[in-house]
Amino acid sequence: xxxxxxxxxxxxxxxxxxxxxxxWNALIRKTSGIKEITKFDxxxxxxxxxxxxxxFPFEDFITGQRFRRAADIxxxxxxAVTLAIEDAGLKELNNRTSLIMGITHGAMNMSRExxxxxxxxxxxxxxxxxxxxxxxxxxxxxxxxxxxxxxHTLVGGGPIxxxxxxxxxxxxxxxxxxxxxxxxxxxxxxVVHHSYSRFGYLCKGNELSPFDINRNGFxxxxxxxxxxxxxxxxxxxxxxxxxxxxxGWDVGFSLNRSDEAMAKIMGxxxxxxxVEPDLIGYISSGANGSSLDxxxxxxxxxxxxxxPAPFIGSIKPDIGEAFSATxxxxxxxxxxxxxxxMIPPNINLSTTHPEWHGLSIPIEVVKAPPIKAVMVNSxxxxxxxxxxxxxxxxx
Amino acid sequence: xxxxxxxxxxxxxxxxxxxxxxxxGAGKTENLNGLKNGTGAxxxxxxxxxxxxxxxxxxxxxxxxxxLSLKTLRPSRLDxxxxxxxxxxxxxxxxxxxxDNGIKEETIVVLGTTLGGMASGERFYRDWLKKGFNKTKPxxxxxxxxxxxxxxxxxxxxxxxxxxxxxxxxxxxTNAIGYAFDRIRSGDVDIAIAGGYDTMCExxxxxxxxxxxVTPDLCRPFDRNRDGLILGEGVGIIIMEDLEHALSRKAKxxxxxxxxxxxxxxxxxxxxxxxxxxxxxxxxxALEDADIKPRDVEYINAHGTGTPYNDLSEAKAIxxxxxxxxxxxxxxxxxxxxxxxLGGAGxxxxxxxxxxxxxxxxxxxxNYEISDPECPVNVVTCAAQRDVRTAISNSxxxxxxxxxxxxxxxxxxxVKNSSFQL
Numbered sequence: 141x142x143x144x145x146x147x148x149x150x151x152x153x154x155x156x157x158x159x160x161x162x163x164w165n166a167l168i169r170k171t172s173g174i175k176e177i178t179k180f181d182x183x184x185x186x187x188x189x190x191x192x193x194x195x196f197p198f199e200d201f202i203t204g205q206r207f208r209r210a211a212d213i214x215x216x217x218x219x220a221v222t223l224a225i226e227d228a229g230l231k232e233l234n235n236r237t238s239l240i241m242g243i244t245h246g247a248m249n250m251s252r253e254x255x256x257x258x259x260x261x262x263x264x265x266x267x268x269x270x271x272x273x274x275x276x277x278x279x280x281x282x283x284x285x286x287x288x289x290x291x292h293t294l295v296g297g298g299p300i301x302x303x304x305x306x307x308x309x310x311x312x313x314x315x316x317x318x319x320x321x322x323x324x325x326x327x328x329x330x331v332v333h334h335s336y337s338r339f340g341y342l343c344k345g346n347e348l349s350p351f352d353i354n355r356n357g358f359x360x361x362x363x364x365x366x367x368x369x370x371x372x373x374x375x376x377x378x379x380x381x382x383x384x385x386x387x388g389w390d391v392g393f394s395l396n397r398s399d400e401a402m403a404k405i406m407g408x409x410x411x412x413x414x415v416e417p418d419l420i421g422y423i424s425s426g427a428n429g430s431s432l433d434x435x436x437x438x439x440x441x442x443x444x445x446x447x448p449a450p451f452i453g454s455i456k457p458d459i460g461e462a463f464s465a466t467x468x469x470x471x472x473x474x475x476x477x478x479x480x481x482m483i484p485p486n487i488n489l490s491t492t493h494p495e496w497h498g499l500s501i502p503i504e505v506v507k508a509p510p511i512k513a514v515m516v517n518s519x520x521x522x523x524x525x526x527x528x529x530x531x532x533x534x535x
Numbered sequence: 536x537x538x539x540x541x542x543x544x545x546x547x548x549x550x551x552x553x554x555x556x557x558x559x560g561a562g563k564t565e566n567l568n569g570l571k572n573g574t575g576a577x578x579x580x581x582x583x584x585x586x587x588x589x590x591x592x593x594x595x596x597x598x599x600x601x602x603l604s605l606k607t608l609r610p611s612r613l614d615x616x617x618x619x620x621x622x623x624x625x626x627x628x629x630x631x632x633x634x635d636n637g638i639k640e641e642t643i644v645v646l647g648t649t650l651g652g653m654a655s656g657e658r659f660y661r662d663w664l665k666k667g668f669n670k671t672k673p674x675x676x677x678x679x680x681x682x683x684x685x686x687x688x689x690x691x692x693x694x695x696x697x698x699x700x701x702x703x704x705x706x707x708x709t710n711a712i713g714y715a716f717d718r719i720r721s722g723d724v725d726i727a728i729a730g731g732y733d734t735m736c737e738x739x740x741x742x743x744x745x746x747x748x749v750t751p752d753l754c755r756p757f758d759r760n761r762d763g764l765i766l767g768e769g770v771g772i773i774i775m776e777d778l779e780h781a782l783s784r785k786a787k788x789x790x791x792x793x794x795x796x797x798x799x800x801x802x803x804x805x806x807x808x809x810x811x812x813x814x815x816x817x818x819x820x821a822l823e824d825a826d827i828k829p830r831d832v833e834y835i836n837a838h839g840t841g842t843p844y845n846d847l848s849e850a851k852a853i854x855x856x857x858x859x860x861x862x863x864x865x866x867x868x869x870x871x872x873x874x875x876x877l878g879g880a881g882x883x884x885x886x887x888x889x890x891x892x893x894x895x896x897x898x899x900x901x902n903y904e905i906s907d908p909e910c911p912v913n914v915v916t917c918a919a920q921r922d923v924r925t926a927i928s929n930s931x932x933x934x935x936x937x938x939x940x941x942x943x944x945x946x947x948x949x950v951k952n953s954s955f956q957l
Contacts, residue, residue, distance in 0.1 A: 235798060244680075252660065255657070255660035256664055259660065259661055259664040263745070264745035266805075269742030270742075270746070270804045270933065273933065274702040275649075275932075275934045279934025279936075282800075283803065283804060285801070286801045287799060287801055288801045288816070290798060291703070291935070292936075293703055295680075295682050295700040296698070306536060309536075310714075310717060313537045313538065313540060315540050334668055334671075334673075335676040389536060390536070393696065393697065395690060522682070522683065524686075524697075524698070
């Protein structure tokens, strides 16, 4: 008998607010965290905006000096884990608790400063080194909260957020862990902004609006999203609040950049989750205005040909593109869609791009009928495709 | 997507192909000879200027020639890590019988790495800090990302695969094998490509030096005078398969993985927990997972970095897990011979352990001279003839990640009337 994983806790550190309530209200109230960049001089760039986190009240979360000095990415992760643990009502973390972090670029700020030390001849800093490695956020979280089950750092683009949720669920199924804290975190840094700018991925002057006819790229974001996962039986037994069941997922690669691969992955995700397409009430789209968005559009059109078209939304105009962190926050918002029966509006959208014609992309809040299942999609710029299906628990 | 635990399925996970590149050279033959002869491959580092560092040596792959003829990728654009990975995969896939037609079925590629394409990252940072942002090549930043080497592997080999990159510092390679093991044993996939890699980079060399973790002398794990590790570089790739799947396609089976365990110290970012409890938990879990008793283990391929802290806590953990049997079990670390391969360590050491079992010897713990009463383990001081059927390999990493894999010498099942028919 399969005992599925369920989400019992949510933690959010985002450019539109800290905590799931503030985050959700901001989405509903059409707030965007995208503003003029404050972290560095933007004169050389066409894109001068990003969704930064400003005034993060880290002291509210952590008192230890050690973690106060950690890189932003680790601090965001610690903040979001604190909130998720609290939300799940977990009293004790032990050696049956695991941690999975999805990371894309890691602590670029400290990595850059470490290299500056090497190039300038000032020498290497041990603190910068241990905090700039890819598994530093997971290491910091594990030490900070005493998580003695395995802690894993998975590396990839946006889709790694979905893989991390899948990996976490696998650990529960194989009973290698009883509770898994799974998150994504990223920090905004000039190196990354510069590079995506040079690749031509970033918006040139206009707003991030992936479904709009004038879409022309994304803007960077930062933050952390964290979920607490448990086996359904355990969660019911301890009377935990259950946001959603993590029913199915699939990740793959589109070698030839065709929507067939994404359609296959979304189809397998529905199959594995035992969900018919007509059960899906909302799709949290991974579209970010970049050149691979059509993979998802084509796949949605293929898969939902017969079913009533689900509502589609992207939270990236609100919080920017922070890859793995954004994908986990997509899962957060999709869970909250089922709970609140409200579809957050797509901001910045004035004229829908022909690619998305015929699909249901609301620009105002929709009070929806009960939504039984939701889908979260993500596509990496390198061609990785991922899809996740979550179900509302029957009560 | 794993749907059931090990209780529900009885699938066995075997190794059908292995590929390896280390300071010993490229390929299993070079590495087997190196391991058997017990001659170290550590030398003065050539790839960057080491004059300002405390340690000056490492296990570099010298004279590495990338001579695969590529169908899709352009070799001039590849990071060293991608080249190593493609080379090891070609060897593993040849051994597993996929040289002609490739792997056609859906598979997963699970790789451990700490640095990804850091050689490209370093070039990017250097160009930028010395010449300014606009003189950099942004493509270097893509090659720097740790998921691009795996992507190159599936692109070049036209694999229908998901790439899963695990970056748990020095435990990464063993974690990768462990996750692939779970996916196959549970019936989720029939075949997986698992392993790990890292290249010699000034970033890590400077970093480990700044932590005073690199020895200016020799790496001597478990020795009383040990004073640090030596970095190396390399890659290990293994093709793992469901036994029935391997038999059905008449593949040669070279080893078996029977258990895996993992844990975290939650103690310190760069130091292991001195009581060794996290490491012990990983080993206990691996034995339980393999359904064997401590006395069944006949060889321990230690993480054995040669740092005072690691070896102390590993020795404590071994004693706590194996109790009165602890001194009966031979223990060795191959790191004094080829260096610490970070993300590549777990995979390369799993391959070394399999090679040793198949060739009936115990790899030696080079440079070990004076026993340390604080580290009471049965160190293998010279490459000895020995028939080993069950071994474990440990990997412990910064950030407190611990992982242990249990390996079994492969024997054709003797059960009659089963589906195991050759």
